[in-house]
Amino acid sequence: MNLSTVRAPKKASENRKRVGRGMGSGMGKTSARGHKGQRSRSGSRMLRGFEGGQMPLHRRFAQARFHHIFRVEYVVVNLERLLELGVSEITPEVLKQAHITKRKSDRIKVLGEGELKTALTIQAHKFSKSAQEKITSAGRQVEVLA
16 A cells, blocks of 8 residues: 555545525525424524434333343352351352352352351352462362352
């Protein structure tokens, strides 16, 4: 590509529509605004999306929100809450029986809030770094479920 092959984009050289320049121009008299009415008056300006008093489209469909269809939700459980259960092996079934989760299929994330005094083996889908460090330093293992 060089300067001899550069062209202006399409419609770059077209003149803008000049209204109110006499009957011969085709845009004379009412200047393509028609007769009477709100848009024919000088100084007329409506907000973007105005539909003549009808409820605008952006307000009619305001309830249509974006929902991420691949979002994965986790039930968050702190270590101190797991200690209250008094069980050495914690699984999703145990959490369901303790009414921490509603379903056995709920995905669980363990957070490191609280001090771990007893050794726990925990099965969960995700662990925070602090929770993982506390569990391993207490001499137990972390089992990440798929």
